[in-house]
Amino acid sequence: MCSTLPRGARTPRTGGRPRSARADAAILEATRAALVELGWSKLTMGDVATRAGVAKTTLYRRWAGKNELVVDAVAVLFDELELPDRGSLADDIEGVVRQFAALLERPETKTALMAVIAESTRDEPLRERIRESIVARQKRLVLEGRRRAQARGELPASAGPATGTDDLIFDVIAGAVVHRALVSAEPVDAQWVRRLTALLLGGLAAAAADAL
Amino acid sequence: MCSTLPRGARTPRTGGRPRSARADAAILEATRAALVELGWSKLTMGDVATRAGVAKTTLYRRWAGKNELVVDAVAVLFDELELPDRGSLADDIEGVVRQFAALLERPETKTALMAVIAESTRDEPLRERIRESIVARQKRLVLEGRRRAQARGELPASAGPATGTDDLIFDVIAGAVVHRALVSAEPVDAQWVRRLTALLLGGLAAAAADAL
Amino acid sequence: MCSTLPRGARTPRTGGRPRSARADAAILEATRAALVELGWSKLTMGDVATRAGVAKTTLYRRWAGKNELVVDAVAVLFDELELPDRGSLADDIEGVVRQFAALLERPETKTALMAVIAESTRDEPLRERIRESIVARQKRLVLEGRRRAQARGELPASAGPATGTDDLIFDVIAGAVVHRALVSAEPVDAQWVRRLTALLLGGLAAAAADAL
Amino acid sequence: MCSTLPRGARTPRTGGRPRSARADAAILEATRAALVELGWSKLTMGDVATRAGVAKTTLYRRWAGKNELVVDAVAVLFDELELPDRGSLADDIEGVVRQFAALLERPETKTALMAVIAESTRDEPLRERIRESIVARQKRLVLEGRRRAQARGELPASAGPATGTDDLIFDVIAGAVVHRALVSAEPVDAQWVRRLTALLLGGLAAAAADAL
DNA sequence: AGCTAAACGAGACGGTACGTCTGGTCTTCCA
DNA sequence: TGGAAGACCAGACGTACCGTCTCGTTTAGCT
Numbered sequence: 001m002c003s004t005l006p007r008g009a010r011t012p013r014t015g016g017r018p019r020s021a022r023a024d025a026a027i028l029e030a031t032r033a034a035l036v037e038l039g040w041s042k043l044t045m046g047d048v049a050t051r052a053g054v055a056k057t058t059l060y061r062r063w064a065g066k067n068e069l070v071v072d073a074v075a076v077l078f079d080e081l082e083l084p085d086r087g088s089l090a091d092d093i094e095g096v097v098r099q100f101a102a103l104l105e106r107p108e109t110k111t112a113l114m115a116v117i118a119e120s121t122r123d124e125p126l127r128e129r130i131r132e133s134i135v136a137r138q139k140r141l142v143l144e145g146r147r148r149a150q151a152r153g154e155l156p157a158s159a160g161p162a163t164g165t166d167d168l169i170f171d172v173i174a175g176a177v178v179h180r181a182l183v184s185a186e187p188v189d190a191q192w193v194r195r196l197t198a199l200l201l202g203g204l205a206a207a208a209a210d211a212l
Numbered sequence: 213m214c215s216t217l218p219r220g221a222r223t224p225r226t227g228g229r230p231r232s233a234r235a236d237a238a239i240l241e242a243t244r245a246a247l248v249e250l251g252w253s254k255l256t257m258g259d260v261a262t263r264a265g266v267a268k269t270t271l272y273r274r275w276a277g278k279n280e281l282v283v284d285a286v287a288v289l290f291d292e293l294e295l296p297d298r299g300s301l302a303d304d305i306e307g308v309v310r311q312f313a314a315l316l317e318r319p320e321t322k323t324a325l326m327a328v329i330a331e332s333t334r335d336e337p338l339r340e341r342i343r344e345s346i347v348a349r350q351k352r353l354v355l356e357g358r359r360r361a362q363a364r365g366e367l368p369a370s371a372g373p374a375t376g377t378d379d380l381i382f383d384v385i386a387g388a389v390v391h392r393a394l395v396s397a398e399p400v401d402a403q404w405v406r407r408l409t410a411l412l413l414g415g416l417a418a419a420a421a422d423a424l
Numbered sequence: 425m426c427s428t429l430p431r432g433a434r435t436p437r438t439g440g441r442p443r444s445a446r447a448d449a450a451i452l453e454a455t456r457a458a459l460v461e462l463g464w465s466k467l468t469m470g471d472v473a474t475r476a477g478v479a480k481t482t483l484y485r486r487w488a489g490k491n492e493l494v495v496d497a498v499a500v501l502f503d504e505l506e507l508p509d510r511g512s513l514a515d516d517i518e519g520v521v522r523q524f525a526a527l528l529e530r531p532e533t534k535t536a537l538m539a540v541i542a543e544s545t546r547d548e549p550l551r552e553r554i555r556e557s558i559v560a561r562q563k564r565l566v567l568e569g570r571r572r573a574q575a576r577g578e579l580p581a582s583a584g585p586a587t588g589t590d591d592l593i594f595d596v597i598a599g600a601v602v603h604r605a606l607v608s609a610e611p612v613d614a615q616w617v618r619r620l621t622a623l624l625l626g627g628l629a630a631a632a633a634d635a636l
Numbered sequence: 637m638c639s640t641l642p643r644g645a646r647t648p649r650t651g652g653r654p655r656s657a658r659a660d661a662a663i664l665e666a667t668r669a670a671l672v673e674l675g676w677s678k679l680t681m682g683d684v685a686t687r688a689g690v691a692k693t694t695l696y697r698r699w700a701g702k703n704e705l706v707v708d709a710v711a712v713l714f715d716e717l718e719l720p721d722r723g724s725l726a727d728d729i730e731g732v733v734r735q736f737a738a739l740l741e742r743p744e745t746k747t748a749l750m751a752v753i754a755e756s757t758r759d760e761p762l763r764e765r766i767r768e769s770i771v772a773r774q775k776r777l778v779l780e781g782r783r784r785a786q787a788r789g790e791l792p793a794s795a796g797p798a799t800g801t802d803d804l805i806f807d808v809i810a811g812a813v814v815h816r817a818l819v820s821a822e823p824v825d826a827q828w829v830r831r832l833t834a835l836l837l838g839g840l841a842a843a844a845a846d847a848l
Numbered sequence: 849a850g851c852t853a854a855a856c857g858a859g860a861c862g863g864t865a866c867g868t869c870t871g872g873t874c875t876t877c878c879a
Numbered sequence: 880t881g882g883a884a885g886a887c888c889a890g891a892c893g894t895a896c897c898g899t900c901t902c903g904t905t906t907a908g909c910t
């Protein structure tokens with residue numbers, strides 16, 4: 001990954017004291033800690049500043065507001081998502097679902113994710129930031145999984161790079177896990193994961209058969 | 213539908229002036245209007261009271277806070293969801309997906325739904341209220357759809373009433389639509405709906421075959 | 425004393441259920457109790473109603489507001505002031521000063537008297553009510569004292585009934601005691617009373633000599 | 637005068653933006669204006685803030701509440717009291733009585749003084765603040781007047797500095813004027829002042845004779 | 849080594865909204 | 880029809896955060 005947080009990049013440098021990298025790290029860490037303790041709605045900028053041992057001005061010099069700060073604070077957690085090759089499409093899907101579910105179990109993710117998405121429905125730049133920092137992270141896994149399955153011969157080679165099916169699969173997997181974890185508020189356990197995987201594989205097989 | 217809003221039920225009442233039913237309606241209507249104009253995060257209790265021509269105390273007498281008020285205000289919108297019999301499981305699924313997507317397109321629903329779900333991750337009573345007022349509304353449609361498909365012979369008769377598959381299907385449909393509409397922020401158009409339906413039918417068919 | 429509180433008198437009786445005299449007494453008693461416990465500024469109409477086991481409506485039907493209620497509640501305490509004949513002007517003065525000081529030591533009087541006087545500076549009807557219910561009670565004692573002293577020959581017979589000196593003496597005695605008790609917040613003890621009495625007698629004697 | 641308002645002294649200050657002195661002045665001025673227009677009981681903190689062009693928080697950062705604010709706002713008026721040497725004790729007394737009466741005629745003083753004294757009966761720190769800011773201002777005049785009269789030979793030199801008679805004279809003068817102006821609500825005119833002065837001089841002379 | 853310019857902490861600033869409390873008024877039902 | 884109960888509107892309360900603005904103080908990089 002290239003440029004690091006905060007994304008509010010600035011023109012190179014003219015003179016003066018450079019910004020403290022230590023402050024950035026402390027702020028993001030403090031934000032995650034505050035999310036865990038207080039949740040999204042009770043997290044305040046002043047509290048984050050205090051926890052980070054930093055002045056409020058320092059926060060606002062880097063982030064436009066709570067939304068942007070929290071997106072950056074949790075975005076790094078989504079960087080951990082990976083897709084180790086488990087040998088079959090079914091196992092790959094199960095793996096990524098489990099990883100994603102584990103991420104959503106973390107209290108900071110749980111309270112922050114839905115909140116920033118809710119905010120983004122009325123804030124286009126925020127939506128873009130979320131897409132870049134968080135959603136793209138997950139979508140990459142779907143593309144990677146398909147490519148790998150096609151290499152294995154489990155799926156037919158597709159025509160173009162973005163077939164629309166990728167988008168669908170992404171929405172279905174991510175949406176189902178989020179809904180299970182946050183809306184239904186029931187555990188993403190082994191059985192549920194297996195069932196979801198079976199449903200997807202069956203559906204994909206049928207779709208492949210149709211396409212013949 | 214039986215018991216009306218607000219859900220914060222009260223003891224029957226002996227003496228004193230009864231609460232104004234007109235106020236209830238005006239408040240919920242004002243809340244929806246404020247959601248459309250301002251969105252969740254800029255909606256304030258004072259503003260809702262002013263719009264409704266009501267004192268703030270009257271709001272707080274009925275609802276504990278913004279969360280509860282908004283849940284009740286949008287809950288009624290979910291009452292409109294229905295499952296008209298379109299003759300086949302595929303058409304029924306397409307119908308319900310379209311209905312749900314249309315509901316999520318409404319600005320009041322879009323801005324409120326994710327927000328209250330985010331809040332509910334740290335507020336168990338709120339989660340229960342959402343489950344009763346909103347989620348159950350949708351889940352009902354899944355059960356109804358399965359029963360109808362079994363009656364038609366499109367699906368095998370299941371053993372018990374809650375197979376777990378119902379839950380899965382519910383999370384997949386609702387989650388996928390929400391994710392498409394709010395996270396990916398792309399239109400739930402005819403093609404996407406058809407693809408989702410195909411995926412589900414394929415997956416269900418495979419699952420039925422497995423069970424043989 | 426003739427007509428009792430509340431002063432907001434009403435035409436005798438037309439029909440229907442008569443007002444409860446018991447309620448009046450309970451309300452005034454509750455007001456005094458609330459004054460003792462809470463003081464003027466934290467006393468509320470709702471609290472008085474609750475203490476008296478009465479609805480707020482009943483309070484407002486009888487008194488225009490907190491000011492009027494409190495005036496009536498403490499006025500009765502001023503009815504207790506008397507001027508027993510102690511045989512000399514000096515002793516009579518000392519007696520009345522002591523009585524008045526004792527009254528001002530009571531917490532309900534202390535907190536209420538200055539407050540209603542403060543209110544009365546912007547409320548003419550209230551001032552009139554205070555004058556009738558409270559001030560006149562005290563002024564009467566000055567007149568009585570003078571008459572008695574003149575009968576004893578301690579003071580020369582004055583021309584008219586209201587010489588202006590009565591008013592002065594009244595303001596001096598009442599003002600001095602109030603100021604000592606509430607502003608200086610120091611005890612009205614025997615020595616202070618003796619000194620005040622001496623000052624007054626000396627002043628009166630000089631005035632009488634002047635008038636010769 | 638040395639230390640300025642607000643009396644709520646603060647630690648010298650190390651970092652941070654310094655408090656605006658302009659705000660202090662604007663607030664106190666606004667408070668006096670509000671007292672004149674609305675009187676004590678209808679004066680609100682929010683209104684004062686608006687008049688002063690200041691946020692409510694700025695008021696509360698400096699004053700604990702309405703009582704403290706009003707004391708400081710009117711205290712400055714009592715600083716104007718002086719005791720110009722008019723050549724005789726009688727004239728000095730008349731002068732100070734007239735000044736004090738003129739002060740009590742001002743609407744802001746009239747409505748505020750009794751009110752804060754009433755509040756102070758249940759609030760020891762407030763009483764102390766009033767004593768420092770207001771009462772001491774007046775008491776000083778009594779001491780000064782006595783010293784001057786003794787220098788002139790009008791009064792015998794007293795033994796100690798605080799004879800108790802000073803306190804008495806102070807309570808009598810201040811109390812009588814306040815009572816006349818606010819309770820009796822009658823004008824402190826030339827005749828009344830002359831009579832009061834005569835009474836005091838007569839009383840003091842008699843006391844001096846006694847002491848021989 | 850000194851200069852410069854930005855970043856830093858601290859905290860006051862004008863605001864907005866909060867959730868509560870009180871003041872008076874108005875229904876509704878009971879006695 | 881008076882009274883208890885309590886809901887009603889209006890608006891002030893004092894607090895919490897917001898995001899901005901002074902302050903005086905570092906702290907880097909460029910002379």
